[in-house]
Structure formats: structure tokens, C-alpha cells
Amino acid sequence: MNEEQKSLLISSSSHFLPPQGVRLSYGTAGFRADASLLSSTVYRMGILAALRSLKTQAVIGLMITASHNKISDNGVKIADPNGGMLSQHWEPFADALANAPSPQDLVQLINDFVKEGIPFNGVRPAEVILGRDTRPSGDALLKAAKEGIASIVGAIATDMGILTTPQLHWMVRARNMGMKASEEDYFEQLSSSFRCLMDLIPSEKSNRSGPNDKLVVDGANGVGGGNLEVLLKQLNGLSIEIRNYGEDGGVLNEGVGADFVQKEKVVPNGFDSKDVGIRCASLDGDADRLVYFSVTAESNGKIELVDGDKILSLFALFIREQLIILSEEEDAKNSRQAHLGVVQTAYANGASTNYLKQLGLEVNFTPTGVKYLHEKAAEFDIGIYFEANGHGTILFSEDFSGWLVAKTKELSSKSKGSELEKAALRLLAVNKLINQAVGDALSGLLLVEVILQHMGWSIHRWNELYHDLPSRQLKVKVADRTAVVTANAETVVVSPLGLQEAINAETAKHSQGRCFVRPSGTEDVVRVYAEASTQEAADSLANSVAKLVDQFLGCSS
Ligand code: G16
Numbered sequence: 001m002n003e004e005q006k007s008l009l010i011s012s013s014s015h016f017l018p019p020q021g022v023r024l025s026y027g028t029a030g031f032r033a034d035a036s037l038l039s040s041t042v043y044r045m046g047i048l049a050a051l052r053s054l055k056t057q058a059v060i061g062l063m064i065t066a067s068h069n070k071i072s073d074n075g076v077k078i079a080d081p082n083g084g085m086l087s088q089h090w091e092p093f094a095d096a097l098a099n100a101p102s103p104q105d106l107v108q109l110i111n112d113f114v115k116e117g118i119p120f121n122g123v124r125p126a127e128v129i130l131g132r133d134t135r136p137s138g139d140a141l142l143k144a145a146k147e148g149i150a151s152i153v154g155a156i157a158t159d160m161g162i163l164t165t166p167q168l169h170w171m172v173r174a175r176n177m178g179m180k181a182s183e184e185d186y187f188e189q190l191s192s193s194f195r196c197l198m199d200l201i202p203s204e205k206s207n208r209s210g211p212n213d214k215l216v217v218d219g220a221n222g223v224g225g226g227n228l229e230v231l232l233k234q235l236n237g238l239s240i241e242i243r244n245y246g247e248d249g250g251v252l253n254e255g256v257g258a259d260f261v262q263k264e265k266v267v268p269n270g271f272d273s274k275d276v277g278i279r280c281a282s283l284d285g286d287a288d289r290l291v292y293f294s295v296t297a298e299s300n301g302k303i304e305l306v307d308g309d310k311i312l313s314l315f316a317l318f319i320r321e322q323l324i325i326l327s328e329e330e331d332a333k334n335s336r337q338a339h340l341g342v343v344q345t346a347y348a349n350g351a352s353t354n355y356l357k358q359l360g361l362e363v364n365f366t367p368t369g370v371k372y373l374h375e376k377a378a379e380f381d382i383g384i385y386f387e388a389n390g391h392g393t394i395l396f397s398e399d400f401s402g403w404l405v406a407k408t409k410e411l412s413s414k415s416k417g418s419e420l421e422k423a424a425l426r427l428l429a430v431n432k433l434i435n436q437a438v439g440d441a442l443s444g445l446l447l448v449e450v451i452l453q454h455m456g457w458s459i460h461r462w463n464e465l466y467h468d469l470p471s472r473q474l475k476v477k478v479a480d481r482t483a484v485v486t487a488n489a490e491t492v493v494v495s496p497l498g499l500q501e502a503i504n505a506e507t508a509k510h511s512q513g514r515c516f517v518r519p520s521g522t523e524d525v526v527r528v529y530a531e532a533s534t535q536e537a538a539d540s541l542a543n544s545v546a547k548l549v550d551q552f553l554g555c556s557s
Contacts, residue, residue, distance in 0.1 A: 001110065001111050001114055001120065002120075004153065005120070005152070005153050006107055006111070008153060009107045009110065010103050010107055012147060012148075012150070012151035013043070013044075013106050013107070013151065014103045015043075015147070016040040016043035016044070016148075017040060018041070018099065018101065019040065024037070024041055024095075024098050024099065025095050025098075026091045026094040026095055026098070027520075028368060028369040028371075028520070028521025028522050029067065029075070029077055029369065029370065029521070029522060030045075030075050030076050030077025031075055031076050031077075031098060032066050032073055032074070032075035032522045033073065033074075033075070034072055034073055034074075035066075035073060035074035035135065035137035035141065036137075038074055038075070038076070038137075038141060039140065039141060039144045041076065042064065042141045042145050042148070043145065043147055043148040044097045044098055044100075044106070044148060045062060045078060045094065045098075045148065046128070046145040046146060046147065046148020046149040046150075046157075047097065047110065047148045047149070047151060047152060048078065048090070048094055048097055048148075049061075049062045049078050049148075049149060050128055050148070050149045050155040051114065051118055051126070052080070052086070052090065053126035053127050053128055053155070054118050054119055054120065054122055054126045055118050055119070056080070057119070057122055057123060058176045059081065059129060059172055059175040059176055060081065060127070060128050060129075060172065061079030061083070061128070061129050061130070061131070061168050061169060061171070062076065062077075062078055062128055062130045062145050062149075063077050063078075063130070063131050063133075063165050063168045063169075063286075064076055064130070064131070064133070064135075064138050064145065065077070065132065065135070065138075066135065066285075066522075067165065067284055067289075067522070068253055068257065068258070068259035068284045068522075069253065069285075069522060069523060070253060070254070071136070071253065071254065074135050074138065074141055075522075076141070076145065077165075078090075078094075079168060079169045079172045079437070081172065081173075081176045082173055082176070082437065083169040083171075083172045083173025083174075083176075083436070083437025083438065084169070084371070084438065085370060085371035085374065085438075086371075093109075096109055097109060120153075125156060126149070126154065126155035126156065127155070127156045127158070128155065128156070128157050128158070129157075129158045129159075129168070129171060129172060129175065130142060130157060130158065130159050130160060130168075131159075131161065131162070131165075131167065131168035131171075132161075133162065133163075133164075133165070133222060134162055134222055134223050134246060134252065134285075135252065135285075142159065145157075146159070160183070163183065163223065164223050164224055164227055164286055164287035164288065164442065165287065165288045166287065166435050166437070166438050166439065166440030166441070166442070166443070167183060167186050167227070167440075169435070169437035169438040169440075170186055171183075172437065174186075187230060187231050187234060188234070189432055189433075190231060190442065190443055190446060191231060191234035192432075193429045193430075193432035193433035194235060194429075195235070195236075196425065196429040196432075197426060197429045197430070197433065197447075197450040197454075198236075198450055198453070200429070200454075201450070201453055202454070213239055214239045214240075214241065214278060214279070215238070215239065215240045215241070215278075215280070215281060215449065216240075216241045216242075216243060216271070216275060216278055216279070216280045216281075217240055217242045217243070217280070217282070217283065218243055218244045218261070218270065218271065218280065218281070218282040219242055219243065219244045219245050219246065219256075219283055220244060220246075220252065220253055220256050220258065220260075220268075220282065220284050220285045220287075221246035221250040221251055221252045221253070221254070221256055222246060222252050222257070222283065222285035222286060222287065223285070223286055223287055224283035224285075224286070224287030224442065225244060225246065225283070227442060228240070228242055228283075228287075228442055228445070229242055231442060231446075243271070244256045244257075244268065244269065253284065254269075255268060255269040256270065256282070257283065257285060258282040258284040258289040258290060258389065258390045258441070259284055259289070259389065260282075261282040261291055261293055261303065261305065262282075262305060262307055262308075262389050262390060265302065265303055265305050266300075266301045266302060266303060267293075267295055267301045267302075267303055268282060271295060272295070272301075273295065273297075276294075276295045276296065276297050277297075278294065279292065279294060280292065280293050280294060280295065280303075281293070281445055281448075282390075283441040283442075283445075284441070287440070287441040287442055288391055288439050288440060288441060289308075289389055289390035289439065289441055290308075290311065290390045290445055290448075291305065291306065291308065291311075291389070291390040292305075292306035292307075292311070292448065292459060294306075294459050294463075304460075304463055306462060307349070307388050307389070307390060307468075308387050308388045308389055308390040308392055309348050309349050309388050309468075310352070310462065310465060311392065311444065312342060312344070312352070312356070312384055312385075312392060313352060313355060313356060313465050313466070314448060314451055314452075314462060314465070315384050315394055315447065316340075316342055316356060316359065316361060317359070317455075318426075318430075318451045318454065318455075319340060319382055319394065319427070319430070320359065321423075322423040322424075322426050322427050323338050323382075323423075323427075325419055325420060326338075326407075326423050326424060326427075328420075329420055336403060336407075338381040338382055339381045339382075340361065340362075340381065340383075340384075341361070341362045341363075341377065341380035341382075341383050341384075342356055342361050342362065342363050342364070342383070342384045342386075343363075343364045343366060343373045343376045343377045343383060343384070343385035343386075344356075344373075344385070344386065345365060345366060345367065345368050345372075345373065345387050345388070345489065345490070346365065346489055346490050346491050346516050346518075346529065347368065347387060347388040347473075347529055348365075348387075348388055349388060349468045349469055349471060349531065350469050350514060351466045351468050351469050352388075352466065355465060355466040364376050365489040366489055367486075367489050367490050368387065368490060368518065370385075370387075370391055370438060370439060373385035373386075373387065373392070374395070374438070377394075377395045378395050380395070380397065381396070381397050381400035382394060382395070382396055382397075382427075385439075390439075390441070390444075391439040392439045392444070393434050393435050393436070393440060393443075393444070394431075394434045396427075396431045396436065401431055404428050405428065407424045408421065408424045408425055408428055411424055430447065433446060433447055469531045469532070469533070469538075470531070470532060470533070470534055470537070471529065471530065471531045472529075472530050472535075472538045472539050472541075473528065473529050473530075473542070474528045474542050474543070475520070475525040475526070475527055475528075476517075476525060476526045476528060476549045476553075477524070477525055478525075478526050478549065478550070478554060479553060479554045481519035481520065481524060481525065481526050482519060483495065483553055484499075484526055484549075486516075486517075486518050486519075490516060496552045498552070499517075499548065499552045503515055503516070503517065503548060506541060506544045507545075509541075510532040510537045510538075510540070511532060511533040511534075512531070512532055512533040513530070513532045513537070514530070514531040514532075515529065515530040515531070515545050516528075516529055517529075517549055526553065528542050528545050528546050528549060529542070530542035
């Protein structure tokens with residue numbers, strides 16, 4: 001690093017001193033904290049993003065969002081050249097950068113790091129594209145990120161404005177693949193592939209009508225509602241009403257949104273008994289999560305939740321159906337047995353895992369966090385991953401995508417209009433529709449809608465695929481959540497000693513009991529998940545284990 005670069009970093013970083021007495025770490029989805037603590041961290045992530053761009057000689061993304069967290073929080077995460085999460089190898093550097101106490105320490109750290117192979121005089125300058133969600137703190141933090149990027153000589157920052165998180169990830173991937181990558185291009189890709197799938201719906205099932213066809217979407221008072229509206233203008237065949245845009249005084253993620261609906265299992269604000277029986281969906285604040293629900297006739301705001309596990313099951317059924325058609329091609333030497341795999345976390349309802357296994361699918365488990373699920377799903381020809389909270393997507397390997405393109409071309413001349421050709425075209429359209437970079441509520445919603453029409457299913461028929469085991473999730477505030485260390489995809493606590501044995505003893509008291517605890521990577525809490533044969537038992541198991549967590553770790557003040 002030359003002297004000009006060092007002095008630019010020293011002078012610029014002196015405007016962004018880190019908060020005293022706070023240690024931040026790159027968690028499940030980047031840094032998250034109260035927004036007032038974040039300007040130095042976001043500035044420093046601007047630097048990191050520019051360095052990552054120099055290292056990879058590709059466009060990098062920087063998103064300012066705290067997704068499902070409360071409105072006063074914010075966060076920052078980096079998207080790698082393929083549109084996925086920042087390489088985990090760089091997370092320790094991100095932690096070190098965020099916590100360097102002075103500008104001098106910061107420059108020293110960067111100097112040491114770049115010696116290990118960051119090409120300051122590479123072929124192309126650093127290039128970072130930025131986006132933010134609708135949080136009021138987003139604008140100032142975005143400026144801090146730009147300052148960070150500008151403190152690397154020659155780096156280019158392009159502000160894409162207010163976006164959903166998946167849009168930013170999609171744009172990074174598209175830019176690096178040499179594809180058109182504007183917001184309009186994103187909408188165009190989603191709408192054209194959706195239309196293609198709609199055209200392939202078996203004729204006896206198209207043109208359904210009736211009350212079941214209307215979908216009502218809760219936009220979490222975030223960025224997703226408005227974007228869905230833009231998308232809808234380019235689509236036919238969907239009747240969607242959007243509520244909780246965030247423009248009518250509603251607060252982001254407060255009593256609304258996918259996280260609230262999935263955890264509390266009650267109707268979000270803006271929904272009531274008039275909606276009984278209607279198909280409803282909730283996005284989260286930055287539209288990277290999606291769950292469905294229907295309001296039940298009970299008067300206490302209860303819902304039937306159709307969570308990420310059920311979305312995964314629906315997608316798996318549809319993909320499997322197309323693969324079976326393709327594998328039945330008469331000319332065996334032309335057919336290809338695609339390797340389909342699914343990925344879940346410990347939060348997946350046990351009933352969903354059983355169901356997927358009964359379908360003959362290979363089910364894999366990873367720790368919580370899209371970065372882990374995505375990596376595992378990428379090992380398959382087609383990998384479907386979903387967290388129960390509604391975050392997930394379907395990945396198609398490059399090799400399989402190439403085969404699919406060639407296959408559809410071959411079939412369009414050899415057997416146009418055949419079931420075989422339709423199955424190949426459907427898979428190709430799913431590949432285009434569903435976000436290949438990260439879980440995306442908007443593309444996921446369009447795929448759910450078209451599959452329900454393809455199957456001729458109502459939300460109730462879909463929900464009947466299997467019956468969830470009753471479950472409960474709780475948060476426990478403790479003095480130091482990092483004291484909880486887990487293993488085996490977060491199903492076993494290895495520290496503090498004795499906690500796992502105590503959890504086992506509680507779990508054994510409940511029929512079909514299953515329970516685990518883990519530190520959240522996005523909120524300052526320990527999460528408790530419990531499952532059992534009845535709701536009372538699941539509640540009681542979760543409450544007992546929450547007390548154990550409190551005993552072992554002590555309540556924070
Ligand atoms: C993020 C991650 C998800 C994770 C969730 C909760 O979601 O992307 O993979 O499930 O946080 O994580 P934790 O339990 O560690 O707090 P989002 O929608 O907030 O970006």
C-alpha cells in the first residue's frame with residue numbers, strides 16, 4: 001500500500017471512530033446492532049467491500065439492512081461476486097476491521113492484509129454496488145459506506161437506491177455474469193419466467209376462479225410491498241392485494257411480517273376475521289423471507305401457518321415431478337438422472353423432514369444461516385434449501401443448467417409440445433424465476449403461486465401435505481450469548497458444561513420431544529426451539545429449557 005493510500009485512509013477513517021466498549025461481530029447475516037452504533041462499522045465494510053472487489057477483480061455488493069430486526073436496528077452485509085454471502089474466510093478480517101480501535105490500527109491491519117495478495121494495481125479498479133432497505137437510518141449509513149469505498153484509491157461506488165436484499169444480490173451476480181443487471185431487468189426476468197410457467201400449466205387446471213384465487217400479502221411495512229406492486233403490473237393471471245406497505249403509519253416488522261407471523265403464529269396487523277380462509281402471505285422487512293398462512297375461524301387471531309418447510313416441500317414435489325417425466329424419456333442414453341437434494345436446519349419441523357424422506361429425497365442439515373444452507377445446496381444438480389422461517393431458494397448447478405438448455409433445444413425440434421419438452425421448459429423457467437444468489441420472497445411467491453395453479457391446489461390442500469408437530473420458539477436475554485457453543489448443526493450444546501444434559505432430561509419428559517438452544521447471530525438473545533406431541537407440551541418444554549438457559553447463563557441487567 002503506498003503512502004498516498006495510507007494517508008487517505010488515516011484522514012477518512014478519523015471521521016468514523018468506533019463506539020467505545022462495544023464489540024461487534026460478523027454474524028449470521030453480517031453486522032447487526034442498534035443503528036446508532038453502526039456508522040464506523042458500515043464505513044469499514046465499505047473499505048472491505050472495495051478490497052474484496054480488488055481481490056476478486058469483480059463487482060461486490062454492500063447492503064444496508066437489518067432485515068427482520070426492529071426498526072431501530074440496522075446492519076450491513078457484503079455480497080460476493082456470485083451474489084452469495086461474503087466468503088467465510090473473510091469474516092475474521094471483517095471482525096478485526098470493525099473492532100480496530102484507532103485509525104492507525106485500522107491502517108496497520110489493512111496494510112498487513114493487502115500484503116497477502118490484494119492487487120492494488122490490478123486490471124480493474126474496485127467496484128461496489130450498494131443498496132439499502134427502508135429504515136430511516138439507512139441513508140446516513142449508506143453515506144458512511146460510500147466514504148469507506150472512496151477511501152480506497154480509484155474505487156467506484158454505485159448506489160442502486162432502496163432495494164430488497166435479494167435484488168441487490170441478484171444484481172451483483174448478473175453484473176459479474178455480464179448480464180443486464182438493473183432493477184427493471186430483475187423485474188423483467190421474474191415476470192417473463194413466471195409467464196412461461198403459467199403458459200405451461202396443464203389446460204384442465206388453468207383459468208381457475210373463485211375466492212380461493214385471491215392472495216393477500218403482508219408487506220411487513222418494508223420494501224417488499226411496493227416492489228411486488230411494480231412486479232404485478234407486468235403480470236397477468238394473479239389477483240393480489242397488498243397490505244402493510246409502510247406508508248400508512250405502520251412500523252417496519254412491528255406486529256407484521258414473516259418473522260412475526262412465523263414465530264407468534266397469529267394474524268399480522270391489518271388482517272382479521274374477514275380474511276378467514278383466504279390465502280395470505282407475509283414478507284419480512286427486506287423481502288428475503290416468505291411464509292404463507294390462512295386466518296382460522298377461531299376468534300383469537302390464530303392462523304394456520306404454512307412455513308418455509310412447506311414451501312420447500314411444495315417446490316420439491318414440483319421439481320421431482322418434472323424430473324420424473326424427464327427420466328422417463330424413452331431413449332435412455334439421452335436421459336439424465338439429476339441429483340436432487342434438500343437442505344434444512346434444526347428448526348425444520350420434524351414432520352417436514354419425515355415427509356421429505358418419505359418422498360425419497362436426500363435431506364441434509366446445516367447450522368442456521370443462509371451462508372451454510374446455500375453452500376450445501378450448491379453440491380447438487382438441483383439443491384433446494386429452506387429455513388422454517390421462510391428463507392430459501394432452489395439452486396441449479398451450472399452443469400445441469402447447461403444440460404437443460406441443450407435439452408430444451410433438442411426437444412423443441414424433436415418432440416415439440418410433448419410432456420417431455422414441457423417438463424424441461426418448466427425446469428428452465430424455474431431456474432430463471434427463482435433467485436440463484438439468495439432466498440427471495442418475491443420470486444419465491446411467484447413460484448408458489450404458479451405451482452399451486454399447476455397442482456390445482458388451495459392453500460388448505462397444500463397445508464395438508466403433512467401435519468406439523470406442535471412447536472414453540474422463545475428468546476432468552478442473557479449476559480453473554482457467545483457463552484453458548486453448539487455442535488452437530490446446532491443440535492447439541494457443548495458449552496456451558498452440563499446444559500445439554502439438563503436439556504436432555506427435560507426433553508425426555510415429553511412425548512416426541514425435541515429441543516435445542518443456540519445463540520442468535522442477528523439479535524442479542526439465545527434462541528430456544530422445542531417440539532412435542534401437543535402444543536401444551538411444546539410450550540412447557542420451551543419454557544423449562546428457557547429457565548435452564550437463564551440459570552446457566554444468568555440474566556443480563
Ligand atoms: C437472517 C439469516 C437467516 C437466519 C436469520 C435468523 O435472516 O439470513 O439465515 O435464519 O437471520 O438468524 P439468527 O437465529 O442467528 O438470529 P434475516 O431475514 O434476518 O436476514
